[in-house]
Amino acid sequence: MDELFSVSRPRREIAPGAVHVPDWLDPGEQRELVELCRDWARPPAPMRHTLLPGGGRMSVSTVCLGWHWSPYRYTRTAVDVDDAPVPPLPDRLVELGRRAVADAYDDPAAGGGYEPDTALINFYDRDARMGMHQDKDERVSAPIVSLSLGDACLFRFGNTESRGRPYTDVRLESGDLFVFGGPSRFAYHGVPVVYPDTGSSRCGLTAGRLNITLRSTGLA
Template sequence: MDGLFARERAVVAPGAVHVPGWLSLDRQRELVAACREWGRGPVPYRHTVLPGGGVMSVRSLCLGRRWVPYRYLDTVDVELPGWLGELGREAVTEAYGDGQGFSPDTALVNFYDAGAGARMGLHQDKEERSGAPVVSLSLGDRCVFRFGNTETRGKPYTDVELASGDLFVFGGPSRLAYHGVPKVLPGTADPALGLTGRLNITLRETGLWRDAASARA
């Protein structure tokens, strides 16, 4: 609860659901600890270099099938934990009433440095062959999350404030909507979380494992 009133669950667009405060503080702490541990693994958080030479301001790492702009590789540097996949299924159930067979095989963990002005430009998650929804979990500082339309980076779009513990799921008609983070609000995280900056965990089902299974059959 923020102030006197709880933030309300909202359907931002068809298939796009915002559930404020879905993660308890204890669960948030567990996820922050896991994110730190993953960063100590074989591939640390790093700034992604785009094909045109630009460098993303967020630092990222992949769990499960590795993503590079703008495709998935057949390599896995850090395994996607089974418990995180299960959390993703719980998230889809929370948003839509059932898990819809959601079986994520990749997760992108993005760190927004509070002092570096990190942000994320409007983009589509369109490298996946699966039409399964995307699950987004927020930790740490609040941000402005801009959720747009499927045709253009411009208007119409809706700005949603995401706080630590919030869940955002988008699928169905909104699966290919442009979205991004134009602003992070430094110093807005609960000090009890022990995190400076913002972490975002995005779970996806690539659909590529089905292709690989078919090729072996």
Template sequence: MTLPLFGPAAGRPRTLAPGAVHVPGWLGPDLQRRLVEACRAWAAGPVPLRRVRLPRGGVMSVRTVCLGWHWSPYRYTRTAVDAGGGRVAELPGWLADLGRGALADAYGDPGAAGRYAPDTALVNFYDEHASMGMHQDRDERSGAPVVSLSIGDTCVFRLGTTEGRGRPWTDVELASGDLLVLGGPSRLAYHGVPRILPGTGDPAVTGMRRGRLNITLRETGLTDDDG
């Protein structure tokens, strides 16, 4: 698949906290549809979409498929150690390029694209009942920013501090096409998705009848010797 390196940036970047930037409408309709098609292919395997089981026995309400590196609580591996042992699909170069362009646009720094080398993506599907508790993205060795793309139904995204899961926090709605970057002082901020707003996505734009897709691009800082 060939995608343009930079999205259309329909909205002006908005800083939620130092290093945390929201760009409304960064993905145009064509990019959204193409990403939905790609996510459907990734969800079919070689490691299919699954619900992650947590160490204490709970099961996450979102369904997840990984690219580049397979995430399971709380580590990355090249094979799906908690889902059949298959080798995870490669991270496509065009998706890494899209992440680089997203970071440059969010921070208004073209040079940021050259410094960013994402090597994994987590693709999460939220149905109308799914949510994500407050957590930190701290399983990566790299401190490079996390780039997050939203497609489909709007969600309420909750951004807290680095100190803990409780208040203070900021709630912001992430709609289809929105870009969010967590970097710098906000790289390890607690964050979550308390709820989805069903029926807010436009099937004519995304090709999705329901639910929300969230693609997060990350640098793990790992090498093949770690996998």
């Protein structure tokens, strides 16, 4: 839903190494990424609901670029979908990742040294959730870059020791950037709520939320 009045949302460090930058993507960049995500979601190696080892199914739908993630490893083919080769990570996303790290940390050198090699793109419908978890299947501790498109959500950013408190709840809206690295790289985090019909029509996504996360696997 388009807002009649804009509300200032300042850049904020949520925890050491964890930074929220509201409205980082302009409307044109958001539309571009939404259209690209539609293309990336198609076969081969299409978007799917990931099956968990215990027999459950994730409520979000996921498609991968660069490396394919399935619990709890990375592969070059979509081993749990159609075994097709995973499309390469586009240069456009690498460039966005470097810019994101530089802007979040106000450190051009950190951005220039960021080498993402995979993207996990999650689609949340109004009922989808993401439980508290750590991103720890990578072999290096480079920052995670998260880009939000479409409906707003409540993003819960926790501590590195457990899924419980203390944690901080952050509302992420379309165009927002969230980067976490350094001492917060292995913090638990999740999405307990998506707010339906809160996205702007300007981004090109009429319903649901897309989340693009960029990361470095450390794999050859």
